[in-house]
Amino acid sequence: MDLPARRLAQDMKTYVLGGGCFWCLDAVYRQTRGVTEVVSGYTGGHDPHPNYESVCSGTTGHAEVVSVTFDEAVVPPEVILGLFFASHDPTTLNRQGYDVGTQYRSAMFYRTEEQRQEYLQALERARADWKDPIVTEIVPLPTFHPAEDYHQDFYAKQPWAGYCQVIINPKLAKARKYYSEWLAA
Numbered sequence: 688m689d690l691p692a693r694r695l696a697q698d699m700k701t702y703v704l705g706g707g708c709f710w711c712l713d714a715v716y717r718q719t720r721g722v723t724e725v726v727s728g729y730t731g732g733h734d735p736h737p738n739y740e741s742v743c744s745g746t747t748g749h750a751e752v753v754s755v756t757f758d759e760a761v762v763p764p765e766v767i768l769g770l771f772f773a774s775h776d777p778t779t780l781n782r783q784g785y786d787v788g789t790q791y792r793s794a795m796f797y798r799t800e801e802q803r804q805e806y807l808q809a810l811e812r813a814r815a816d817w818k819d820p821i822v823t824e825i826v827p828l829p830t831f832h833p834a835e836d837y838h839q840d841f842y843a844k845q846p847w848a849g850y851c852q853v854i855i856n857p858k859l860a861k862a863r864k865y866y867s868e869w870l871a872a
Contacts, residue, residue, distance in 0.1 A: 698760040705750035705794040706775030707783025712753045714842035718871045721762030726754040727834040745788040768809035778819035796828035
């Protein structure tokens, strides 16, 4: 591996975050400068082979999440985590708007103690922005299961869909309000 490739690999970081329906966070992070990959998926449950239907049933224990890989040389971790808290309501337990169930919980899944500390610090910073207590879980990352292909980049594929218009567009607008310099126009 040559020096530029080593530098790039060192600057890459991946967070696994759940903030309700994965389509929302997917849309926000795909428009964020420095994000190199977003994968919608499932984690945090007991089913070894989750799929959308089983996760939506609420019986698998899995949450809908996104795996966000970003270049720290372009976008700081604080921005990625700030966008997470700005893009969903971390004060509602197992619910985001009309989406109700443990699969829609607010959660941050860590791989290392360093990552756990980053999440705890981000949660502390976010407390100032919310009048109600934050209920976001910060838990170890078990196996990450990528979601079906039709869930990947859902917003870009179907921006006219009702869910995109009514739910995702307001979340994107809120993210732009606070993080406009980091999001594509």
